Amino acid sequence: NAGVTQTPKFQVLKTGQSMTLQCAQDMNHEYMSWYRQDPGMGLRLIHYSVGAGITDQGEVPNGYNVSRSTTEDFPLRLLSAAPSQTSVYFCASRKGQYRDYEQYFGPGTRLTVT
Amino acid sequence: QQQVKQSPQSLIVQKGGISIINCAYENTAFDYFPWYQQFPGKGPALLIAIRPDVSEKKEGRFTISFNKSAKQFSLHIMDSQPGDSATYFCAASMHASGGSYIPTFGRGTSLIVHP
Numbered sequence: 001n002a003g004v005t006q007t008p009k010f011q012v013l014k015t016g017q018s019m020t021l022q023c024a025q026d027m028n029h030e031y032m033s034w035y036r037q038d039p040g041m042g043l044r045l046i047h048y049s050v051g052a053g054i055t056d057q058g059e060v061p062n063g064y065n066v067s068r069s070t071t072e073d074f075p076l077r078l079l080s081a082a083p084s085q086t087s088v089y090f091c092a093s094r095k096g097q098y099r100d101y102e103q104y105f106g107p108g109t110r111l112t113v114t
Numbered sequence: 115q116q117q118v119k120q121s122p123q124s125l126i127v128q129k130g131g132i133s134i135i136n137c138a139y140e141n142t143a144f145d146y147f148p149w150y151q152q153f154p155g156k157g158p159a160l161l162i163a164i165r166p167d168v169s170e171k172k173e174g175r176f177t178i179s180f181n182k183s184a185k186q187f188s189l190h191i192m193d194s195q196p197g198d199s200a201t202y203f204c205a206a207s208m209h210a211s212g213g214s215y216i217p218t219f220g221r222g223t224s225l226i227v228h229p
Binding site: 045 | 118120123145146148155156157158159160163203207210214215216217219220221222
């Protein structure tokens with residue numbers, strides 16, 4: 001099992017550019033989510049999905065889109081990058097919605113927007 | 115509004131000492147409290163978790179103490195080791211409107227254990 005994989009590891013964008021952060025898991029997990037981590041701010045939820053075809057907004061969804069066409073993949077799209085989106089992005093998955101299911105995080109993507 | 119308050123922001127402990135990290139919450143709907151450990155350049159990993167129906171949970175050198183009436187919980191690391199140096203996040207989960215359990219994270223504590 002590769003677990004949760006994210007690509008790319010690092011990315012530099014110019015303001016206004018768009019890009020997609022990739023996330024995949026091979027554990028057949030229903031629940032997937034995206035977080036951003038900023039210094040001194042902890043992890044903040046951007047979007048999440050409880051299964052293929054179902055997504056919902058988290059705490060900080062503005063400027064980001066997601067889709068879930070398969071169980072394995074959950075890409076995060078930045079439509080028009082802004083310097084405020086400079087952050088480390090983590091994808092996570094867990095078996096289901098139940099609270100006791102362990103949440104597994106990917107290694108992260110460090111994004112810089114200039 | 116910060117729903118989960120974590121302190122201290124940073125902590126330095128000598129090898130063999132006890133590390134204590136505290137978290138407090140306001141929303142009584144929270145009913146699951148995990149702690150995560152994150153090493154530099156890595157994603158967070160679940161360390162230990164507790165439900166509000168118990169006051170303490172121990173796994174090896176790591177113990178969660180939970181005080182439901184005070185709405186506080188803490189992580190104790192006994193016999194702290196240099197390998198424990200990492201950032202620790204507390205979290206609190208509750209049932210969201212769509213039925214999912216959504217965790218809210220504290221802002222993290224950077225722990226350094228000196229040899």
